[in-house]
Amino acid sequence: KNQVEQSPQSLIILEGKNCTLQCNYTVSPFSNLRWYKQDTGRGPVSLTIMTFSENTKSNGRYTATLDADTKQSSLHITASQLSDSASYICVVRLTGGGNKLTFGTGTQLKVEL
Amino acid sequence: GAVVSQHPSWVICKSGTSVKIECRSLDFQATTMFWYRQFPKQSLMLMATSNEGSKATYEQGVEKDKFLINHASLTLSTLTVTSAHPEDSSFYICSAKAGQGGSSSYNSPLHFGNGTRLTVT
Numbered sequence: 685k686n687q688v689e690q691s692p693q694s695l696i697i698l699e700g701k702n703c704t705l706q707c708n709y710t711v712s713p714f715s716n717l718r719w720y721k722q723d724t725g726r727g728p729v730s731l732t733i734m735t736f737s738e739n740t741k742s743n744g745r746y747t748a749t750l751d752a753d754t755k756q757s758s759l760h761i762t763a764s765q766l767s768d769s770a771s772y773i774c775v776v777r778l779t780g781g782g783n784k785l786t787f788g789t790g791t792q793l794k795v796e797l
Numbered sequence: 798g799a800v801v802s803q804h805p806s807w808v809i810c811k812s813g814t815s816v817k818i819e820c821r822s823l824d825f826q827a828t829t830m831f832w833y834r835q836f837p838k839q840s841l842m843l844m845a846t847s848n849e850g851s852k853a854t855y856e857q858g859v860e861k862d863k864f865l866i867n868h869a870s871l872t873l874s875t876l877t878v879t880s881a882h883p884e885d886s887s888f889y890i891c892s893a894k895a896g897q898g899g900s901s902s903y904n905s906p907l908h909f910g911n912g913t914r915l916t917v918t
Contacts (some may be wrong), residue, residue: 688840718906727803727890727909728841773840785907787840 687711690774696794701764705791707757707774717749718775719759722790728772728773731759764795799825801893803910810881812918818876818913820891826871827893831907832864835888845876881917889913 685792688709697703709717716735720728726778732741732748734757747761774788800823810816820830828849833841845866848852853866865877874893878885892907 706908720909723912725888725912727801727892727911729909730906733906785843787842789838792838 688774688776688786690772690788690791692791693789694794696796697739697764699764699766699795699797702760702762703764703793705759705761705772705774705793707788709755709757709774709776709786709788710725710757711776711778713779714776715779716747716777717748717750717757718777718785719746719757720773720775721770722773724770731772760794764793766795766797769793769795799893799895799908801827801891801908801910803891804808805913805914806911807914808916810915812917813880813881815877815879816881816915818889818891818915820874820876820893820910822872822893822895822908825893825895827874827895828871830868830891830893832866832876833890833892834885835890835912841890845877876886878915881915883917886915886917889915 690704707750716733718733719731721731731746732743734741734750736752747760750757771790771792773790775788778784802821802823804819808816830847832844834844835841843856844859847866847868849871850903856859863879868874890912892909894907
């Protein structure tokens with residue numbers, strides 16, 4: 685069982701709409717949680733990084749939240765654009781794990797006209 | 798921003814041949830680089846951690862003799878898939894971390910290459 689679970693697995697929304705992606709993790713203890721955007725056939729690009737003490741972090745139209753008590757994170761995308769179509773990956777880094785990262789399976793987002 | 802260049806972006810090879818993939822940090826020095834494999838609709842799976850000037854650290858289940866990693870300089874790491882077979886067909890991605898490590902770097906982002914699509918026929 686993956687220690688980082690993401691939902692939904694895939695999502696289709698209309699351009700201009702907002703959406704929220706979920707990430708639940710069981711990795712513990714962790715030092716930070718990251719959201720990456722991966723376009724098809726490309727490497728992931730960092731959107732946000734939050735330490736365990738942070739609750740929210742924004743990067744333009746992307747806002748990530750973190751609840752370390754319930755071990756949940758969300759990524760909210762505002763006013764979606766066609767270019768937001770990609771896989772969004774939640775990644776958790778273990779404390780004391782060097783750079784050992786645990787990757788979620790991603791949410792495939794498609795933004796349509 | 799930090800750029801990681803990966804080459805080639807795709808390669809098709811015959812079964813039994815070897816393929817080399819390069820990963821370069823273009824505007825920063827990377828003492829540590831990471832190699833991942835990603836199958837369709839699956840997570841990135843860490844294969845190995847490549848340290849400049851020393852042997853790579855392989856994850857459990859990854860054959861070090863099959864996936865040869867060399868990190869001869871602070872800006873270049875290579876992954877060679879030896880005697881490739883169709884089951885090695887996958888998307889291989891490298892990432893690099895800027896700086897010299899330490900606790901202050903744990904919260905800095907990893908910079909990923911654009912990946913190499915390997916198809917073994």
